[in-house]
Every structure is written in C-alpha cells, then in structure tokens.
Amino acid sequence: MDATVVPPAENGFVQAAGVLDSDGTYCAHGALWRRFRPLTTEPARPEGDLQNLPGRWLWGGVLWAHFGHFLVESTSRLWALEHLDQPVDGVLFIPKRPRAGENLRGFHTGFLDMMAPGLPIRVATAPTQVEELIVPGQGFGLGLITAGTDRFRTAIHNRFAKNVAADGPERIYLSRSALGLGKGGLLGEERLEELLQAEGYEIFHPQQHDLATQIARYKAAKQMIAADGSAVHLYAMVGRPDQAVAMILRRQSRSNNLLADNVRHFCGTEPTVISALRTEWVRKSQNKSSRLSFGELDHAAIGAALARSGFISEQTRWPLLTEEERKQVFADKGLNKSDDFIESPGFVRQRVRAMRQARRTG
Structure with a gap:
C-alpha cells in the first residue's frame, strides 16, 4: 500500500529509478535486471509533493520505445495477470528515457490489448504515490532469463494473441x-x-x-x-x-x-x-x-x-x-x-x- 514510484531523472544505461515501499524502503524486487546486473538501482526518496494515483495497479517496470527491448524487458511482469486474486486498474510503467514522457507507441498498447483486452497503460513521469501496487518478479529479459520463467511462458501461451487467426503463406x-x-x-x-x-x-x-x-x-x-x-x-x-x-x-x-x-x-x-x-x-x-x-x-x-x-x-x-x-x-x-x-x-x-x-x- 502507498508505494512510491520514482522515474529516472536522467538518460543512462543504468538509472536510479524504481519502487519504494510506504516507509521509503527500496523494493529491489521491482528492479530491471539484464544479464548479471540491475539497470535500475535504488533512487533517493523524493521530496516535496507527489502525484497521487488511486486504485490498484500492476508494476510493469521500464517502458522501452525500442520494439525488441519492449518485447523482452517491458513485458516481463505481465505473467502476473494469470495470478491476480483481484483485477487491477492498469499496468504502471516508468519511461526508459525521461524525455519520452507519457508517449505510447502503437505496439505498446497493441501488445497489452492482446494480453489483457481493455487494460490501460499508465506511465509515471514524476514521483508518484500509488494507492496499491502489485510488484511481480521479472519473468523474462536478457541473459539466462531469456528462456523465460515457467510462469511467464505459460501466461504468454495462455493469453497472448489468442484471437489472432493464422493467415499467410507456408x-x-x-x-x-x-x-x-x-x-x-x-x-x-x-x-x-x-x-x-x-x-x-x-x-x-x-x-x-x-x-x-x-x-x-x-x-x-x-x-x-x-x-x-x-x-x-x-x-x-x-x-x-x-x-x-x-x-x-x-x-x-x-x-x-x-x-x-x-x-x-x-x-x-x-x-x-x-x-x-x-x-x-x-x-x-x-x-x-x-x-x-x-x-x-x-x-x-x-x-x-x-x-x-x-x-x-x-x-x-x-x-x-x-x-x-x-x-x-x-x-x-x-x-x-x-x-x-x-x-x-x-x-x-x-x-x-x-x-x-x-x-x-x-
């Protein structure tokens, strides 16, 4: 409850950004890892007024504008959609590049709609206090985890693009x-x-x-x-x-x-x-x-x-x-x-x- 989401303030390969618990403790479980190191590290606790986001949200992590990195790293927590005891109001991301702001690309919304029809995406561009945030572990990525966890692969196979029919040459x-x-x-x-x-x-x-x-x-x-x-x-x-x-x-x-x-x-x-x-x-x-x-x-x-x-x-x-x-x-x-x-x-x-x-x- 009352998690704080901190987006990156600067461009960089490794960025201070992520999720803080209600008492300010860093939620390392929400970090993005690539191979053997995290690309998001503990941010400072933000000062001053925070934006407020009511409702129950699923932590999506870093939203990449690059198609390949989006597929491999921005979808990595969507496996949790198979295991929610209550519905969520949407998936909450932070931008990889601060200047990208809240901009969404067609493949961002298209992919999520094929995974969970009608579920919106929200991008936190300023430190935001979230009423309730579900933080799943990373189920996909670059490194050994490119094989995907069992839960991630199962969720993709059970949910993704099920309504798209085969159409094309052999x-x-x-x-x-x-x-x-x-x-x-x-x-x-x-x-x-x-x-x-x-x-x-x-x-x-x-x-x-x-x-x-x-x-x-x-x-x-x-x-x-x-x-x-x-x-x-x-x-x-x-x-x-x-x-x-x-x-x-x-x-x-x-x-x-x-x-x-x-x-x-x-x-x-x-x-x-x-x-x-x-x-x-x-x-x-x-x-x-x-x-x-x-x-x-x-x-x-x-x-x-x-x-x-x-x-x-x-x-x-x-x-x-x-x-x-x-x-x-x-x-x-x-x-x-x-x-x-x-x-x-x-x-x-x-x-x-x-x-x-x-x-x-x-």
Missing part, C-alpha cells in the same frame, strides 16, 4: 532490408530475397505491418527464415513445435545465442542457426563490432545450410557474389568500401583461427 522470410544498414542490415540481403522467392518464400517486412498482421503470418508459416532481430522475439511468443525456423546471423554478437534460446524454450523446437557471413564491416572510426556494424552475406554458405536443413531444395546451389557484384552492392547502398569501411578486426581474427584449424585438421 514459407516466409523475415527481412531487414527495408531498415537500412544503420539499423543492423545486411549487405547482399536483396539478392538473398531473390533467391528465396525462387524457392517459394514470401518476403515479409515486419515493421511495415501492425502486430496482428505479423502474428497472423507467424502462425500460418510452416517454414520461417529470418535475419536475426527483434521480430524473432515476437515470433517466439506465438510459435509452435511443428514449425521450422532458421535464423541467419547478421553480426558477431552474444545476443544471437540468447535469441536462439528464446525460440528453443518458448516454441519447443530447435532453431537452425546459420552463421554465414563473408565478412563484417565497420566504419573506420569504430574499428570494432557493434550494433552499428553490418555483415556481408555468404550466399553460397547460406544456401548450403538451408538445403541441408530442408528449407530449400537439396539440389540448390547458390553462387558467391563476384568481386564486381560485391562492388555493385556497395554502390547500390551509397557506400565506399575502400574509403569509409574496414573489416571488423574481430571477424578477421576469427577467420584466421578457422583457417589455421582447417589446416591442422586437413
């Missing part, structure tokens, strides 16, 4: 080509799309459709290939064991393993993970792999992996791009490979190790 490819390289695109993805279309795949750009359309496609597909990314988190929430999933990695990242774990534990199926980059490119000013680096696809290796796994014809042989074709791909993206970009040093080291291992075993 084969789809979840593309990132329309997002641009600055948001984790792939060099050569347009060529990959052409090759997959020839195998009967629909090219699907999730960000161009509402949640219901995305989910309808995911439910209908018997075989889904995806460039790894946020869309796969949404698929995992509605996927089934009888569906085949292949994930094409777009860069070197620990998050790739987390995404595969997400699909494995939620869908009850083993995803085919294809690591087949010809190389990874970074701007010279970066000089390292990051979320702004981008991979260059090895079409031959991808085709071979997909054929082995039954996603395309066993007889399919996709050729590598020639050097002239590679130059044209860069030109089509308005990039100058020689002047602006270098190969990721980490990728080069990885390739050298693989060559040495091949010589030793060959």
